[in-house]
Amino acid sequence: xxxxxxxxxxxxxxWRSSRVHCYYQRCLADRPVAxxxxxxxxxxxxxxxDNGSCGRxxxxxxxxxxxxxxxxxxxxxxxxxxxxxxxxxxxxxxxLCGRMAVTTxxxxxxxxIRALPVPAAESVPCLGVDEFAVRRGRTYATILVDMTTxxxxxxxxxRTAHTFAAWLREHPEVSVVCRDRAGSFRDGAxxxxxxxxxxxxxxxLLHNLAEAVERVVGRHRADLREPLTVxxxxxxxxxxxxxxxxxxxxxxxxxxxxxxxxxxxxxxxPIHERIERGDSLRAIARELRLSRGxxxxxxxxxxxxxxxxxxxxxxxxxxxYRLLHHRWMEGCTNAAALTREIQQLGYRxxxxxxxxxxxxxxxGTIPTDAPLPxxxxxxxxxxxxxxxxxxxxxxxxxxxELCERSPALTTTTEYAxxxxxxxxxxxxxxxxxxxxxxxxxxxxxRELRTLAAGIRRDRAAVLAALTTPFTSGAVEGNVTRxxxxxxxxxxxxxxxxxxRRILLSP
Numbered sequence: 001x002x003x004x005x006x007x008x009x010x011x012x013x014x015w016r017s018s019r020v021h022c023y024y025q026r027c028l029a030d031r032p033v034a035x036x037x038x039x040x041x042x043x044x045x046x047x048x049x050d051n052g053s054c055g056r057x058x059x060x061x062x063x064x065x066x067x068x069x070x071x072x073x074x075x076x077x078x079x080x081x082x083x084x085x086x087x088x089x090x091x092x093x094x095x096l097c098g099r100m101a102v103t104t105x106x107x108x109x110x111x112x113i114r115a116l117p118v119p120a121a122e123s124v125p126c127l128g129v130d131e132f133a134v135r136r137g138r139t140y141a142t143i144l145v146d147m148t149t150x151x152x153x154x155x156x157x158x159r160t161a162h163t164f165a166a167w168l169r170e171h172p173e174v175s176v177v178c179r180d181r182a183g184s185f186r187d188g189a190x191x192x193x194x195x196x197x198x199x200x201x202x203x204x205l206l207h208n209l210a211e212a213v214e215r216v217v218g219r220h221r222a223d224l225r226e227p228l229t230v231x232x233x234x235x236x237x238x239x240x241x242x243x244x245x246x247x248x249x250x251x252x253x254x255x256x257x258x259x260x261x262x263x264x265x266x267x268x269x270p271i272h273e274r275i276e277r278g279d280s281l282r283a284i285a286r287e288l289r290l291s292r293g294x295x296x297x298x299x300x301x302x303x304x305x306x307x308x309x310x311x312x313x314x315x316x317x318x319x320x321y322r323l324l325h326h327r328w329m330e331g332c333t334n335a336a337a338l339t340r341e342i343q344q345l346g347y348r349x350x351x352x353x354x355x356x357x358x359x360x361x362x363x364g365t366i367p368t369d370a371p372l373p374x375x376x377x378x379x380x381x382x383x384x385x386x387x388x389x390x391x392x393x394x395x396x397x398x399x400x401e402l403c404e405r406s407p408a409l410t411t412t413t414e415y416a417x418x419x420x421x422x423x424x425x426x427x428x429x430x431x432x433x434x435x436x437x438x439x440x441x442x443x444x445x446r447e448l449r450t451l452a453a454g455i456r457r458d459r460a461a462v463l464a465a466l467t468t469p470f471t472s473g474a475v476e477g478n479v480t481r482x483x484x485x486x487x488x489x490x491x492x493x494x495x496x497x498x499x500r501r502i503l504l505s506p
Contacts, residue, residue, distance in 0.1 A: 002043040008061040011069075015051035021058045022046050028067065030074045032101040040074065042067070077102070082116065085109035086505045089488040113500050121153045122146075124171060127196075128178040128475035129185050131159040132482050134495065141495070143478055143502065147178055150474040155499040161188035168192025178470050180204040181458055200461040201472035205423050206385075208454075209416060212447040214381040216412045219447075223406045224375040261308060268304040275299055324354070328361055375402070384413050385420060412445055426466050481505075 007018035023043055030038040045061045066074055073081075081104060084093040090106030097104045121144075128145040142156040142164060156163050165188040168174055178199045179185040189198050217224075267288070274284045281299065285292045301307045324338055332338060335358055339351045375398075383391060383399045391399070403410040455462050464470070485501050493501075 001040055003045060003061060003063055008045075008047055008059075010047075010049045010051065010054060010056060010059050011062075012056040012059065013049065013051050013054040015049055015054060017047045017050055017059075019048040019050065020045050021048045026067070027072065028074050029072060029077055029103070031077050031080060035101055037101050037103070078112070081109060082112045085113050086501060089485075089493075089501070091490065092488055110497065113497060113504070116500065116504055118500060118503060121171065123173045124153055125173055126176040126178070126470070127153075127171075127174045128472055129164065129189075130180060130472060130475040130479055131182070132479045134486075134498070143475065143482065145475045145478050147176070147470065147474055150477070152478055152502055155502050157495060159184055161185070161191065164188030165192030168196070176470060178472050178475065179461075180472060181208065181454065181461075186458065186461070197464055198461040199464040199468055199470045200458060202423050202426070202465050203472070203476075205455075205462065205465065206420060208451055209419055209423075210381060210385050212451045213384050213412060213416050214377060215447040216408065216445045217380045217384070218377045219445075220406050220408055221377060223402060223409065224377070224380065264307050265304055268298055268301070268307065271295060271298045324357060328358070333358075333361075380409075384409075384416050387424075388417065408445055412448065415448055423466065478502075 007016045009016050023045055026042040026044045028040040028042060030040050032038055042063075044067075046058050047061055048058055049056050060069070062069065068075065068078075071078070081093075081097065081102070084096060087093070088096060090110045093109045094104060094106040097109075124144075124146050126147040128147045129142060130145075131140050131142050133139070134141050140159045142159045143152055144154045144156070144167070145151065146153050154167065156167060159182075161184040164185060168177075168189065169192050172193070172195075174193050174196050176199060177185075177189045177193065177196045178201065179189065180201050181204055186198065189196060267290070270288065271284060274287070279287075281292055281295045284290075285295045288295070298307065324342065327338055327341065335351055335355045338358075339347070339354045342354075380399070380402065383395055388396070399413070403413055482498075482502055485498065485505065489498070489501075
């Protein structure tokens with residue numbers, strides 16, 4: 001190839017020249033053709049600049065949209081490699097380029113990313129903010145999202161209120177800040193953008209409420225140990241989504257005490273004797289050759305029965321499929337056929353688990369009713385937080401019996417459902433919210449009182465969440481995308497490269 005234009009502009013002064021100083025050869029790699037590498041042999045010209053005031057005597061001619069100074073690739077191939085680097089990162093992008101007959105390496109792809117200019121943050125009237133882990137449990141950063149375009153506008157190196165406030169001072173146009181209930185973002189928004197309206201996220205409100213309810217139910221775990229007297233509904237064979245539990249007693253199928261139960265009983269007394277003696281947890285762990293977490297778990301338990309609740313009630317993937325009992329009573333005793341039936345309902349285990357579950361049935365120990373749902377903290381919390389109309393008849397009766405046993409669970413269920421309904425339905429009744437919080441403050445459990453106190457401190461943002469259509473869904477989606485980008489880079493990239501990929505990746 002060679003250039004056919006008569007003249008070219010000097011890159012120093014812009015003076016056009018047609019006087020050729022010399023010719024030289026340039027080899028440019030181009031995009032592959034039909035799976036084969038392509039190379040362009042260009043006869044380039046070096047021209048003389050006739051402008052006496054210009055500091056350049058000669059200059060190399062650059063062909064628009066094809067060449068750049070010192071480049072050994074065409075602009076089209078460079079753009080293609082840049083897109084691959086943004087989509088896949090260095091190592092994965094280099095592997096794909098090898099399949100596409102393009103010779104490059106991961107370091108070259110990373111240099112292309114770092115050579116891209118980072119776009120400046122434009123006017124952002126509605127801002128979303130959230131944190132993400134650079135290294136989980138150690139280093140965290142902050143992502144800022146334009147809620148109108150749902151695109152990230154900036155990434156901050158930490159999650160402190162001071163850094164967030166400094167960014168907001170540089171962008172006084174921000175009028176709405178969508179955030180979770182983290183205190184650092186609340187304080188940063190107050191300090192950096194006092195004119196902005198803060199909006200809490202409704203999902204985080206429900207999540208905080210569920211955590212408080214779970215702590216209440218866990219504190220009243222003793223009420224869950226007694227067996228229920230509710231009769232199971234024969235038509236209630238639907239497994240609840242996302243919750244799987246099992247009831248395994250202290251004895252195995254042969255009537256012998258399980259090793260885990262015996263080991264738990266043997267360890268409980270020596271640990272508590274050493275605690276009463278004044279030994280530290282670390283010293284007890286070193287003496288008994290246990291981990292400090294195990295010793296701490298035994299120390300927090302009031303008695304051994306509290307430990308056996310978790311030791312003898314382990315989850316099982318088959319416990320929720322009460323269809324097995326109904327089908328056995330109907331005469332279907334083939335384990336393979338029963339396995340195929342519950343696999344259509346979402347069962348992911350194997351036939352051996354089904355055979356183990358049916359072993360008492362074959363020996364003649366057949367219960368007259370379908371087994372009731374096993375009571376665990378997570379399951380009862382799910383019953384309380386779920387919409388009442390979504391509960392099955394058996395689940396509704398079981399929860400009602402639990403509330404009859406424990407007045408604390410009764411008040412917790414009542415207040416949790418009222419607050420959850422208000423958040424889900426986005427009621428704009430300011431007085432109703434204050435009444436609900438006052439009721440919880442008067443006679444609610446301490447976990448709910450703590451939650452209510454936090455909501456009162458963040459009352460303006462909570463009311464904005466109930467009265468405005470703003471949510472943090474776009475921010476959470478970008479955080480999920482960041483997790484994908486981090487995994488693509490194998491955790492070896494610096495923060496500047498991660499920031500560029502977050503801001504520039506499509």
